[in-house]
Each structure stands twice: as C-alpha cells, then as structure tokens.
Amino acid sequence: SFLQPVFRVFFLSSPSTREDLCLVSRYKWETSFVFNVQQNKNLNPETELKRYFGARAVLGDQRPRHRNRQFHRSTWMTNPKDSWPRFSRPGISMSLLESKDGIQYFAFEHSREYQQVQFKFLDAVESMDPNNIVALLQLNPYHIDSLLQLSDVCRIQEDQEMARDLIERALYSFECAFHPLFSLTSGTCRLDYLRPENRFVFPFLMMNKMTLCNSDPLCMLLLIDFLMLRSREYQSLLQLYQDWEEHKNLSQLPNFAFSTALCHFHLSQQEDMDLDESQKYRHKADQMLQNALIMFPGVLIPLLDLCSVQPDATVSSHAFFGPRSQIGQPPALAELTALYVGRTYNLWREAAVMLWLEECVKEVLRQVDASNPLVEDCQNKRKQRYQSAPRNIHRHVLLSEIKEATSNLPLEVTTQPVMGFDPLPPLDSVMSYTRPERQNVGASNESTLSLFFRSLLPNFNLQVTIPAVWKHCWKVHSRKYYT
Secondary structure, three states: OOOOHHHHHHOOOOOOHHHHHHHHHHHHHHHHHHHOOOOHHHHOHHHHHHHHHOHHHHHOOOOOOOOOOOOOOOOOOOOOOOOOOOOOOOOEEEEEEEEEOOEEEEEEEEOHHHHHHHHHHHHHHHHOOHHHHHHHHHHOOOOHHHHHHHHHHHHHOOOHHHHHHHHHHHHHHHHHOOOOOOOOOOOOEEEOOOOHHHHOHHHHHOOOOOOOOOOOOOOHHHOHHHHHHHOOOHHHHHHHHHHHHHHHOHHHOHHHHHHHHHHHHHHHOOOOOOHHHHHHHHHHHHHHHHHHHHHOHHHHHHHHHHOOOOOOHHHHOOOOOOHHHHHOOOHHHHHHHHHHHHHHHHHHOOHHHHHHHHHHHHHHHHHHHOOOHHHHHHHHHHHHOOOOOOHHHHHHHHHHOOHHHHOOOOHHHHOOOOOOOOOOOOOOOOOOOOOOOOOOOOHHHOOHHHHHHHHHOOOOOOOOOOHHHHHHHOOOHHHHHHO
C-alpha cells in the first residue's frame, strides 16, 4: 500500500544515513506545524542533506545539461528532473469550497478524462498484471495513483532509487495541482478525508490533524513521537505532550508513555546541561518509564527480543512480565504495543538506554511484589479500555507494514479486500462520481496470472489485491518502463 513518499521512506527496513537525514528534514517539517515555525524549505529533504554533507556531496559531479533541457515549474517538495517525461496537466485540480472562521476548505477534482484514467487504473489493479499499470503510465506519465502503485512494486523488488524517483514524480504532479491559495505551511488549509479524491494526500504528506483535516484519518499520533525522537526534537516532543495530554490522554497510548520517558532520559544525558537540571530530568525519566511499564507490561519482553537482549531469569519468570502479560492483553492494546515495539526497538538498543531500562524494570518488580495500588489500578484500566481499535488505527497499521502489528489486526480487517491505494475507506465517504459497473468478463479474457491462481484455488477472488502477487510477478517490467 504505497501512497506516500514520507511514510514509505520511513518504513524502509535498513535506511542509509542519507535516507535518515531525509527523514530528519521531513520530521522537522511535520513538527513545525505544531509550534508555528513553518519553513517551506524544509519540505525538500535535500535541504537537510546539503546542510549535513554540503552541496557537493549531495549533488556529486552533476553538471547542468542545457541541450534538450526541459523547463519545469518550480515546486517546494521535490526538484523536477530533466529525465522525466514532459509535464502536461493530467486532469487533476483543486478548488476552494468555502472559507469559515479563518479556515479554508479545499477539494481535489478529477476532470472527465482523469476519471476515465482512474477507472482504467482500478481495472489494472484488479487484473493483478503489472503490465497494465506500465501501459497506463506510458500514456499518462503523471497519473498519481499509478506512479505510487508502481513505486510500491519497485520498493518490494528492493529498487529503492526507482521507487523514490516515481514518488517524486507523483509529488510533483500533486503540487502542480494546488490551488493558488492552498498552503502546506499556513496551518489554515483543510482537505476532507471523506472525499476519495482527497484521500491520497494524507498518507502522501503524512500530515497531522492540525494541518489538513479536522480528524486524524491515519492516526498520526502513533507516529509523531517517533519522528521527534529520531530527529532529536526532545523539547518539542515534551511540549506537544504537555499541550495535548489534557484533552487527548496521550499517556494512555503506549508510544507516548514510553517515548516521553525516553525523551527525558536523553535530555538528562546532554553534556551541556546543569547537574541539578540533569538529575531532575533523570528522576522524571525513571518515574515515567516505571509508570509506563506498570501500565503496559506487554511491551517489555517483545522489546528485548527485538533488541536481541536476553532478559534476566527473575524478569522472564515473573508473572507480571511473563507470557501472561502478552496473552492477557485486550485486542486493541496488543495491536498498539506491537506497533510501538516493531517501530521503535532500535531506539532502545543503546547501551546506556538498556542499562536504564534494566534499573527501572527491577524497581517495577519491587513495586509489584509490594502490592503497589497503582499496579491493580492499571490492570483494571487495561481490562476496561482497549477492547476494540477505531478504523483509523487499523488503517495506520496496514500502511506501516510492521509485521508485529499487522499480525494483531482483527479478522474483520484481515478478511476483507484491502486496496493499497485506498486502505479501509471511510464507510461514509462523499462520492463525487462513481465507477461504472463492469461487464462480466469471460475466463478467456483473464490474465495468465489470474488463470494460474484460479487453477490452484477454485475460490480465488479476482477483486482482492494481494501484495504478494505483485512481489513475484514484477521483475522484468519495472526497469523496462523506467528506462
């Protein structure tokens, strides 16, 4: 389900240093909306790369080629390349719906021609034949959903360079469709997630609810703490937690409970900090981590497993952190803890952090054995809450592709068709146009791949998009199209 540049780059299994720095730029851009330090230059990750390595290291020995050079519109989010096809408006535009209380509400619109291309794209996805997407992109090189779907295939085949190039082209097409009054950095522009034409924007830009929507359709609260920790924006994270805790109960989310504790710990380790201030941060870190472990004991053992750390026998054999802490978790809590552990375990691998975690675990066990009332109170809260997760959390987990979390998705999610370009669409979507009904197609018109799967599985459903199929059927055509 590859709809977004930032989101997908973040989920690369082993990002390089250059990719990490791209993330830093994106993180600073994302957190800037909260504290009103918006800068358009932070929309482009190359700005951060140049700051760290210098322009020569980033650009290498590139020389401008003026022969047959194409002139592209200047944009903030990406730098158009001369190797790209000549740009012509693909038929997607943006209109201003209304202005109310200082907020401007926009919506993307598809022309009649773009609607026809969109219908062909849906047919191509359902055919499970990547040749059809390649053919569609050859005729419509800036069709956004096709670029993103093809980029996902390239990423699965570990061709990250091509995947990023296709994403950048989609970003360019997306930004060229902006309304003149639309701004990514003003904080006063909104797009309604209920409209399918707007939907690709949210995972595309990884925006939070303060920026584009009055809701949080991708539940970015489960990610923003990690982004701030990776970019070492410790004070910003603590400020966000302080501002939102009262009306959002961030401490009831495992990611914020543990990340804010880790944030205090890193602040206490800064060399330029006064000794008294350092001790204050360390005491707060100890207290917050102990409370997080008491509230979410199911995090510890999976976290240590992914960090390749063997827990002490007194810890693994204790009933509080033992297997019962995993089995007894409510379904929604198991999904949240697995998501946090699978995403952030690398942040806990540092020797100093692991030593601090060990000290806090011992203190928690002492409090449990002493029958601290807080332990029973947290146990009751776990039983009463986290029984079922809302749809936006499931959508977030699907996009994350973190296997520890996706394995905890409920059956009502895993047993239904999930389209990568629009995972779990809202049940109350606002449709501006509908796809015409397709005529029944005989078996002779099915793709060879479809016939093969139907011969193996008589109940094979052509309407369900299976990412694994894309993975195995794509090796020849991705580079063929790109070149």
